[in-house]
Amino acid sequence: MSRRTIVLDCDPGQDDAVAILLALASPEELEVRAVTTVAGNVPLVRTVDNALRLVELAGARVPVHAGAARPLLRPLVTAEHVHGESGIDGAELPPARRRPEPAHAALAIARHLLDPTAVRPTLVATGPLTNVALALALHPELARRLEGIVLMGGAVGPGNVTPAAEFNMYVDPHAARMVFEAGVPVTMFPLDVTHRVLVTEARLARIRAVGTRAARAVAGMLAFYRTRGRTGGAADGPLHDPCTVAWLLRSELFRGRSCRVEVECESALGLGRTYVDLHGVTGRPANAEVMLEADADGFFDLLCARLARLD
Ligand code: RIB
Numbered sequence: 199m200s201r202r203t204i205v206l207d208c209d210p211g212q213d214d215a216v217a218i219l220l221a222l223a224s225p226e227e228l229e230v231r232a233v234t235t236v237a238g239n240v241p242l243v244r245t246v247d248n249a250l251r252l253v254e255l256a257g258a259r260v261p262v263h264a265g266a267a268r269p270l271l272r273p274l275v276t277a278e279h280v281h282g283e284s285g286i287d288g289a290e291l292p293p294a295r296r297r298p299e300p301a302h303a304a305l306a307i308a309r310h311l312l313d314p315t316a317v318r319p320t321l322v323a324t325g326p327l328t329n330v331a332l333a334l335a336l337h338p339e340l341a342r343r344l345e346g347i348v349l350m351g352g353a354v355g356p357g358n359v360t361p362a363a364e365f366n367m368y369v370d371p372h373a374a375r376m377v378f379e380a381g382v383p384v385t386m387f388p389l390d391v392t393h394r395v396l397v398t399e400a401r402l403a404r405i406r407a408v409g410t411r412a413a414r415a416v417a418g419m420l421a422f423y424r425t426r427g428r429t430g431g432a433a434d435g436p437l438h439d440p441c442t443v444a445w446l447l448r449s450e451l452f453r454g455r456s457c458r459v460e461v462e463c464e465s466a467l468g469l470g471r472t473y474v475d476l477h478g479v480t481g482r483p484a485n486a487e488v489m490l491e492a493d494a495d496g497f498f499d500l501l502c503a504r505l506a507r508l509d
């Protein structure tokens with residue numbers, strides 16, 4: 199399978215951090231042209247700084263761009279109670295030496311993925327979709343150029359921030375609706391599949407034992423995050439965001455179904471809910487491949503092997 203050109207749009211966040219490191223540790227499969235950041239788990243000023251520190255931890259020289267500091271219409275909702283004040287509590291990373299690039303994330307997404315040299319241009323999104331929606335609004339031709347958008351967000355069943363909605367979709371439901379209606383092939387990793395990829399004590403110990411500086415930082419972040427990221431009485435926290443990158447590296451780790459997905463933007467109680475038409479009852483054409491099953495052991499095998507490549 200040929201190498202892909204990707205941009206990773208994220209709101210680090212410990213699980214976003216693992217997605218960044220996994221992508222940067224996989225140069226044979228992924229050319230990461232940029233990491234773009236959005237407000238979400240923590241305010242933009244923190245997600246940008248976290249992305250700069252993580253790119254340097256990976257020893258990469260990938261540009262980092264700041265994007266939207268708030269959703270398109272809604273007020274910003276953050277999740278420090280899950281991720282800590284910094285957003286990557288538990289990592290203990292040194293201050294970044296480099297600064298973010300001057301261009302806005304939405305413009306950087308368009309520039310990098312419209313570039314004729316981009317191969318199988320793919321946008322990976324692991325935070326609220328504000329930057330993605332802005333990029334598509336500013337450059338509608340992007341919808342035809344992208345091979346796909348691979349995103350973590352939404353839920354077939356219950357949400358994690360309200361009974362109806364998953365956090366990324368809840369924070370910016372209007373952006374999410376724009377993305378699902380843009381005509382770009384979407385590969386969606388909802389809570390239903392990411393809750394099968396749990397950070398157990400044994401997996402945490404395995405990551406720590408990899409012994410690289412990056413692996414120790416991941417172990418520190420996940421030790422902080424795993425108990426706070428739990429929902430539904432689960433014993434361990436789900437590792438949401440890196441499922442997107444793992445699918446790009448080894449798609450056989452996941453299985454899904456082609457479905458129609460629509461986003462609730464009107465109901466106060468249901469705001470951000472993703473209506474996933476698993477059984478095709480609406481008769482509306484599918485707009486997403488919705489992942490429902492995961493090989494969690496295979497995922498952690500991949501993650502540990504790739505973290506071992508970093509310093
Ligand atoms: O609901 C989980 C998602 O919201 C993850 O992407 C996490 O990082 C937060 O952004």
Ligand code: CA
Pocket residue numbers: 208209210211213214238239324325439
């Ligand atoms: Ca995220």
